[in-house]
Amino acid sequence: MTKFKYLVSAASGIALSAAIATPAYSQTSVSPPAAAPAAPPGETTIADIVVTAQKRAQKINDVGMSITAIGGEEMKKLGIVTTADLARIEPSFKYSYSSYGTPVLTLRGVGFNDVSLAASPTVSVYTDEIPYPYVIMTKGASFDNERVEVLKGPQGTLFGQNATGGAINYIAAKPTDHFTAGMDLTAARFGYVDAQGFVSGPVTDNLSVRLAGEITSGGAWQRSYTRNDTLLGDQKFYKARFLADWTPSSRLHINFSLNAWIDQSETLVPQLTAIVLNRPQAAAQVPSIVATPLAPDDVRSADWDPRYRPKNNEHFVQPALRVQFALTDDIDLIGLSSYIHYTGEDLRSNDGVAYENNKGLDVQESDNFYEELRLAGRLWDNRAHWVLGAQYSDDKSSENLRRYYFDSSPSFATTPRIIGGRLLAFDHGRTKAIYANADYKLTDQITLNGGIRYTKFDLEHHGCSQDPGGSLAALIGSIIGQPLGANQCYTILPDRTAGAFFYSPIHEDNVSWRAEADWKPNATTLLYASISKGYKAGTVPLLSANTYVAYLPVRQESLLSYEAGFKLGLFNRKLQLNASGFYYDYTDKQLFGRQLDPLGLFGSLIKLVNVPKSRVIGAEASAVLTPTRGLTLTGAISYIDSEVTDSFINYNNYGRVIDFKGLAFPLTPKWSGSVGVEYRHDIVDGKSAFVGANVTFQSHTVSSFGGENPQALGVPGYQSGDPSFNIPAYAYVDARAGLDISKEWGVEIFGKNVFNKAYDTDLILQNDTLGRRRGAPATYGITVRFRYK
Template identity: 40%
Template structure:
């Protein structure tokens, strides 16, 4: 890993000085029509209806695909400030990103997501880089590096992509190696001494071999400050790298090899104290002052380092062989490793009421083999997929001054997962304008789990649990210091060893009507599954480690894609209804001895209903306006009783899903104009709106998350051929105070994570 890091670091510096010529894209065989130097006004980066996507495993115009897709090209992503997965909320209404209380990302599309704090929690939204799966959401940290485009598919996926997903899929398409030498670099300097340096080198090695290497280094000083003492937090330090080699030994055979990864040595964000919630909380905690309404204000333990030491690496290989002019065999193989070591403050104070140290690691392997082709009016894809995962997760709570009966403990979980799948997808063209689509996938997953909570070695926690076990069992039970203390049904300490074996059949059917070259109407019905999950939890009783079983979602969607007013306006919209069964939530179960305990649960019935509309307007040359609006109405159905965020038993029927705003709006405007014979100017900006939501079940006021609107601005100049470009930017122009998460990870305090304050800076870009 260290060798790869040094090699990619050197490459990013080489990119600054290397000359280049215009890039072509072999991977998707897309046609490129860059503006010429004679153009008085350059075309916007993102043209109307001309983005080619591979969402259905073949190259198609995004506005001729009967699926709800948001597709944005790489240069437009950079323009709009999309530097990581969290920033996709700027371009994709209906997408939501939350960093959990322990730092694990939670991805949601149209209200379909899975909030859990364990690194091994399978996401309801799958993420891929060049169709190679990233099995854990935390792995997507560096996926936005050096992109050709990103494709965001909404609704159940699985009949074409390698993993099952109820919410959707995000496919990052990397920029490919080029036939001629090409390079570039970007240097950003901004508030909090943020420095981002990224660059790439691309070109031929031989007549049949091409390569591309890209790297990014991003660091910043502390952006958070304590409001009770002289202390700061929030340093950033992330390195990302990717190397791709494409080999075409013959006209029919193509290989692509990729190595990519990242290293994160940033500090974990500190939360704000939102409320004291524990009736037995220590007096010092109850007297702690609440923070001001300031994104930068926070508090954190003074004697604990929050600097992460985490890294991820993945190697993959793809082979495509054309059996004939219309039939292709594809193999995609990938292996990845992840190691995480982080500490988080989970009470928002300088008193150590609740903090955690979170080591973890994973190893993952996947293999996909598929056959695709055309036969007359029929296009087909059939394939097999195998995935193997080994995930170890550890959570060590630190509770020196709290209502917990211990000062330190350690919760372990060890999972091994084997997944086998077969899938097929067919498109049949009934007429020149009418196409029928169908797909099916069979998945069989075997999950083995070992979990337990351990005393720290001090003996304080084991002594408490020994007394409980002795009282309940009616016989002496002694748990040694440092031993496993999770009690089984006989009130004896033992590791929980369990299995979860599940299979399912997901499917999709649809019809597309291309009424005219610029009008597409479509309707789809699909069913998707998300596999079950075991929690990583501080479990006094084995009952807390009961898994949530697989969830299913049946989706009904009808939509349109219209090119209007001589293609000056592209208008795409859809209505959808999701019938949700056994949705997985982080809730509570009742232990007969000590009452409600944190656990994963299934909600038998719920639904999502809503609609979305996206418009791209180019009223005059050089001016492009993008706007998207999504309404997502979520509701728990039936007579469902569980516990609210403060462990009070309540009827939850009729409630909306936590962390799911019903309205989301994105908007971006970009205007490019000529300044001189050799230079263009540009101005633009974006706005995102998120409606109010709640951080927990029960919709308690302590966990309310207010609505907010964020505004970004940008302006700059560029040479006509875009060889040099200088951009000034401001993010969160109004310095809006807003929260992304409110939760109660410990027994005494509810905490709030805020978004970034106003930031600004300059970016100098070089292309030749």
């Protein structure tokens, strides 16, 4: 079947399902343009929302792109307090973690799993169009926002590479021209307390400022099933933001922001589901691991080594500047500047046992500079809009991952035993890009849009592995005939020597592009079709490397997207119905596999590899319906069929040779979605009450390529439990009810996962254990809100 047939089939199928489905939440839930007919008096309509997906303010239903957008107050109402919570409103978005805690973002099946701080993502995150170069920095982004926009599909032309899956753009709440203030105080189960507030207003006639802060504490819900009354997961998170808007003249507008956060929270651990020894021959030497009981099948039970209580210690600070100057009435010059300093010293426990089987202390530091300069203009009575810009980023990072695995089967690979390892990486990346984008209103109904970007990426990577105890280093030294000891680089270099860092440079360039046609036959209808291509940069992983092979760079991947969809405002704007179908032609997808050691010393070695060809066929629909005053029915559904299309022989997580052809992508369920209902009733004198509920669901998926049925392949080292990487289908329910006491005061009670559904988000294999990460148990609480306007 051709790509065109795939696309038409997907779009037709989702349009049909949308037409017969229960009204659902609109992924682009805004009203039609101002010219749309007004609703009869006394009836509600769907509210407008403005987005900046094309780097200018537009109503969301005027943009020929699949976008999920939600306002800041609505985010709070739905309990969206972190980027991970966006899965509640965007079904195709998945948030997981690497084995050492690095966040992994996946959108429409496009994601990248790597433990490295400096790993480039496939879904990039921004605040006010300024990127976070590393995903771990996004922790403080979902705070005091005006709205958030989830842009789906390649966004390379306007947002840059590393957005092949899409982009998430947070829009911070801005200073106001009058005094206003607010406070939200939340208390919930497990001792969770969150307090946030802001003050905003004018300082002079042309200067306004806003100061916001948030403190989060408590919330430990994991409990040890081998040590009674031992809890884990308390949060200690502090966020602050200062913004200043200055308009010294009618043509000049300056925005300054200072963002900072500190995270000293405890981190959750996986639940032990299987014992699979890395070195089966050492079974008799690790009796405590072999005899460890598996975790009970409930939400809260887990285990960890009390000597290594997992905890973050991260600090982030970012000053940023946006300057906009009107060169003429129709041309603006816009400059964006940002500097980020980040440090982290995170102690991770990812083995699910009360022993030193695999722990990690990850010490990280980075300095990141970003600069963008662009011209934006209008032509021919606003029939055409154009953008011409350039970007530059300079990213430096260092990482020192210290692994502790004395109580593990790999520890017995040498005599004396290996006590652990140290992985070192130093990265310096530079990205330069120029881009252009334009849209032209060909007729009153047809608009053409096109964009192109050239990107040049250079990376200098230095990495090596060290052995604090010296026994592994001595063994490798004996193999190559070179004395090696503790804390020396033992990674064997191409010339069969060791003792120094391996230098892995990357020099790449690419051209991303987008072409789109929109047809707007009336004020409430938009049909669009687009073709776009985006790239994710090559990278070098952070691995335990006996030889340099593990540090060989993986080349950039690319994604060619075909998409068509519609946005319909129906019944006097009481129903918004959106749907789209898409086909992704995926080239050189990056993932962890293995490669034979060219030195002929160690057999197959874990490294990043490229899957030559794969594809994604998908469709999605969303709707929001207001059938009567006060009642809103919402929901969204996503269908994704992913597959490796060409033969690709490599290794699964258990070291078995398999052909990846025909396999679906990890963390990519075929079906996912949400449905919701809310009813609001006006009482008297500004008082109103509301009640609402949402259901979030997804079908079965896996967390690793080739992990559905590993027992059928004969898993080496299997001892007990379920060694598969299956993530069963699940659904959970959130509910809320509240009362607006006055224009200033409101109170809400809420419940998340109210039926205490035990569901998995991913599974990880480390040394001798396989563990599942689970969603939070039933959590209920109360929020008191105050607003002064």
